[in-house]
Amino acid sequence: xxxxxxxxxxxxxxxxxxxxxxxxxxxxxxxxxxxxxxxxxxxxxxxxxxxxxxxxxxxxxxxxxxxxxxxxxxxxxxxxxxxxxxxxxxxxxxxxxxxxxxxxxxxxxxxxxxxxxxxxxxxxxxxxxxxxxxxxxxxxxxxxxxxxxxxxxxxxxxxxxxxxxxxxxxxxxxxxxxxxxxxxxxxxxxxxxxxxxxxxxxxxxxxxxxxxxxxxxxxxxxxxxxxxxxxxxxxxxxxxxxxxxxxxxxxxxxxxxxxxxxxxxxxxxxxxxxxxxxxxxxxxxxxxxxx
Amino acid sequence: xxxxxxxxxxxxxxxxxxxxxxxxxxxxxxxxxxxxxxxxxxxxxxxxxxxxxxxxxxxxxxxxxxxxxxxxxxxxxxxxxxxxxxxxxxxxxxxxxxxxxxxxxxxxxxxxxxxxxxxxxxxxxxxxxxxxxxxxxxxxxxxxxxxxxxxxxxxxxxxxxxxxxxxxxxxxxxxxxxxxxxxxxxxxxxxxxxxxxxxxxxxxxxxxxxxxxxxxxxxxxxxxxxxxxxxxxxxxxxxxxxxxxxxxxxxxxxxxxxxxxxxxxxxxxxxxxxxxxxxxxxxxxxxxxxxxxxxxxxxxxxxxxxxxxxxxxxxxxxxxxxxxxxxxxxxxxxx
Numbered sequence: 001x002x003x004x005x006x007x008x009x010x011x012x013x014x015x016x017x018x019x020x021x022x023x024x025x026x027x028x029x030x031x032x033x034x035x036x037x038x039x040x041x042x043x044x045x046x047x048x049x050x051x052x053x054x055x056x057x058x059x060x061x062x063x064x065x066x067x068x069x070x071x072x073x074x075x076x077x078x079x080x081x082x083x084x085x086x087x088x089x090x091x092x093x094x095x096x097x098x099x100x101x102x103x104x105x106x107x108x109x110x111x112x113x114x115x116x117x118x119x120x121x122x123x124x125x126x127x128x129x130x131x132x133x134x135x136x137x138x139x140x141x142x143x144x145x146x147x148x149x150x151x152x153x154x155x156x157x158x159x160x161x162x163x164x165x166x167x168x169x170x171x172x173x174x175x176x177x178x179x180x181x182x183x184x185x186x187x188x189x190x191x192x193x194x195x196x197x198x199x200x201x202x203x204x205x206x207x208x209x210x211x212x213x214x215x216x217x218x219x220x221x222x223x224x225x226x227x228x229x230x231x232x233x234x235x236x237x238x239x240x241x242x243x244x245x246x247x248x249x250x251x252x253x254x255x256x257x258x259x260x261x262x263x264x265x266x267x268x269x270x271x272x273x274x275x276x277x278x279x280x281x282x283x284x285x286x287x288x289x290x291x
Numbered sequence: 292x293x294x295x296x297x298x299x300x301x302x303x304x305x306x307x308x309x310x311x312x313x314x315x316x317x318x319x320x321x322x323x324x325x326x327x328x329x330x331x332x333x334x335x336x337x338x339x340x341x342x343x344x345x346x347x348x349x350x351x352x353x354x355x356x357x358x359x360x361x362x363x364x365x366x367x368x369x370x371x372x373x374x375x376x377x378x379x380x381x382x383x384x385x386x387x388x389x390x391x392x393x394x395x396x397x398x399x400x401x402x403x404x405x406x407x408x409x410x411x412x413x414x415x416x417x418x419x420x421x422x423x424x425x426x427x428x429x430x431x432x433x434x435x436x437x438x439x440x441x442x443x444x445x446x447x448x449x450x451x452x453x454x455x456x457x458x459x460x461x462x463x464x465x466x467x468x469x470x471x472x473x474x475x476x477x478x479x480x481x482x483x484x485x486x487x488x489x490x491x492x493x494x495x496x497x498x499x500x501x502x503x504x505x506x507x508x509x510x511x512x513x514x515x516x517x518x519x520x521x522x523x524x525x526x527x528x529x530x531x532x533x534x535x536x537x538x539x540x541x542x543x544x545x546x547x548x549x550x551x552x553x554x555x556x557x558x559x560x561x562x563x564x565x566x567x568x569x570x571x572x573x574x575x576x577x578x579x580x581x582x583x584x585x586x587x588x589x590x591x592x593x594x595x596x597x598x599x600x601x602x603x604x605x606x607x608x609x610x611x612x613x614x615x616x617x618x619x620x621x622x623x624x625x626x
Contacts (some may be wrong), residue, residue, distance in 0.1 A: 268427035
């Protein structure tokens with residue numbers, strides 16, 4: 001019983017973080033057709049901005065939303081600087097990989113210069129600890145498990161129920177037709193990047209609340225988000241969300257039964273096998289579309 | 292008239308092989324004379340590192356530029372070379388020279404292994420799987436710490452000797468010579484390959500997969516050849532790096548090294564081989580020149596990469612070509 005509870009809780013918790021990260025990656029891929037390799041850096045930057053705002057004396061309830069907005073703005077700017085000018089190039093995907101990697105390195109080293117290498121920590125969303133059955137957990141973790149589905153649900157509502165969200169999905173489905181009916185495609189590209197950055201910032205705030213922050217803290221979550229989108233299919237939003245939780249449970253079970261060291265290797269083996277059998281991911285079709 | 296037609300036929304990449312051979316020998320001679328200009332071992336160290344980067348980057352250009360296969364596990368092949376050499380010499384006690392060649396073979400086998408899952412895939416999916424492969428290799432090395440040293444790495448790896456001469460003596464002249472010889476061998480191999488019919492079919496698959504297949508080019512076979520060929524000298528370069536540095540660490544699998552080498556390939560201009568080599572020299576020396584800037588160095592490099600990618604998508608070779616065309620055009624016009 002203890003094992004099951006531990007795996008369930010660990011899976012839900014990790015899955016929430018992965019989902020927050022992966023959805024942003026998938027959002028950018030579906031709308032613009034590029035892979036944003038500075039996504040992990042957005043997460044790190046968001047956490048540091050939040051830390052700085054809290055440090056200057058702001059209440060977390062005000063600091064966190066401000067940090068999210070600021071990171072979204074950075075996402076928009078980055079898109080305008082290193083992605084938008086390249087649209088239309090023959091090897092767009094590849095060039096954007098390198099420009100976003102370079103931009104990520106720029107931000108990462110900038111953060112290192114400004115805030116230094118010493119580890120920092122954010123205040124948790126909710127203070128305190130509790131027991132679930134026989135395992136001790138922090139309320140911060142429970143808050144993440146509860147809040148993440150709400151945020152993802154809100155994103156879902158935004159994409160399916162609002163005009164702007166529908167416009168975003170229209171661009172994802174057919175760019176030329178969207179342009180023809182008068183949608184501002186460039187602005188929507190920026191919006192996709194901004195939303196992705198905001199989600200990454202939230203993930204950073206979640207993570208900074210229970211683990212020490214460092215300028216390279218985004219690298220591992222980016223990697224996991226990559227696995228999640230490959231696994232769940234890159235061409236939708238719901239696929240990565242399911243996959244995020246699935247991988248969360250898989251990891252929790254693996255590290256419980258086989259140990260922490262073997263988990264990544266097993267995960268990658270499963271990933272490569274999945275791609276050999278279903279290259280488009282297990283929850284997805286091959287086309288691009290946001291649903 | 293015939294002259295005009297001839298010139299059109301040998302448009303880009305169709306320089307007569309005699310002319311290319313002359314240029315190659317001249318370039319090699321200039322590089323071989325470097326140790327006489329730079330006698331101190333530090334300058335030579337920079338050159339050796341530039342040669343290693345040049346081998347890795349130019350081989351990456353084969354799969355990325357010519358094959359259009361986004362192999363993001365290329366640096367993992369280099370890392371496999373590093374660890375293969377370290378383990379073969381230290382644990383198996385193999386002769387370092389044999390281990391150097393064997394590491395290339397191991398990297399080639401690894402490349403074949405990673406090609407199998409990507410045979411059916413395209414574009415971004417290839418990036419993701421090969422990226423995953425690189426991470427998998429790294430995780431396996433970390434987890435098998437009793438053999439590989441895990442995150443601590445391996446130290447005191449045997450270096451290279453010729454009879455009793457330690458290659459590191461006399462201002463590293465021995466290592467310089469081997470690095471240059473490896474770069475020369477790798478470049479000849481790559482250029483001969485891309486100029487051959489096999490090379491043409493690799494490019495054909497990149498440019499129009501359906502048409503190439505319909506004309507009888509085998510995607511499976513050519514993709515295997517492309518990745519395996521790009522792996523051998525990459526693995527040997529890794530082994531040489533291990534022998535030269537005499538230690539191995541998992542840093543070779545990190546994103547920062549991959550970013551640097553990838554930017555060498557792209558800055559140089561893809562699909563040229565020489566471009567990647569030139570860019571490796573330029574970036575290595577540039578990074579050295581900025582050593583005083585400390586933390587600003589990676590930021591300046593990042594900005595430089597972005598600016599070149601935005602302004603000059605065909606890279607340094609495209610820039611040189613345009614300059615050359617402008618120069619010769621201006622010289623010919625009065626006639």
